[in-house]
């Protein structure tokens with residue numbers, strides 16, 4: 001089994017301001033696709049794919065023929081993504097994964113490896129932003145954003 005592990009944290013990449021954010025994000029997705037295409041039969045994992053950037057990145061990768069393991073903590077939210085994947089014949093498979101739960105992560109990774117034998121690219125997208133006064137947050141709040 002070959003393991004390439006590219007760790008791409010889009011929290012660092014999408015933290016621009018205004019329109020720059022969109023440009024940065026598009027650049028990020030473009031670079032990601034170029035990276036995947038350099039690897040023969042690449043398998044990508046995207047966390048937090050139920051909405052937003054994770055949803056769109058998953059589709060962008062799969063549209064380029066990259067096998068994409070789409071992950072979300074509530075797989076009932078996968079209906080829209082799976083409908084598109086079916087209609088467009090995209091190489092997408094949905095896995096349940098809550099990034100705050102180590103067992104959930106291990107189980108999902110094991111299922112992906114069983115299915116594809118390898119993981120080449122990890123898009124570490126799942127998370128959320130905290131907005132408000134610093135003193136109103138706990139350490140746990142911060143940990144949950146990572």
Ligand SMILES: NC(=O)c1ccc[n+]([C@@H]2O[C@H](COP(=O)([O-])OP(=O)(O)OC[C@H]3O[C@@H](n4cnc5c(N)ncnc54)[C@H](OP(=O)(O)O)[C@@H]3O)[C@@H](O)[C@H]2O)c1
Pocket residue numbers: 010011014015021047048049050051052053054072073074077097098099100125126127128129
């Ligand atoms: N949009 C921006 O301007 C911006 C700027 C800087 C950084 N970011 C970062 O980029 C990432 C995506 O942003 P977005 O705008 O696409 O946000 P979003 O639409 O709120 O998407 C966040 C995704 O993360 C998932 N998620 C949250 N906690 C999770 C957990 N414990 N396990 C698994 N999945 C989890 C959510 O799943 P559920 O549907 O289950 O909640 C959702 O699919 C986030 O990490 C965000 O902090 C975004």
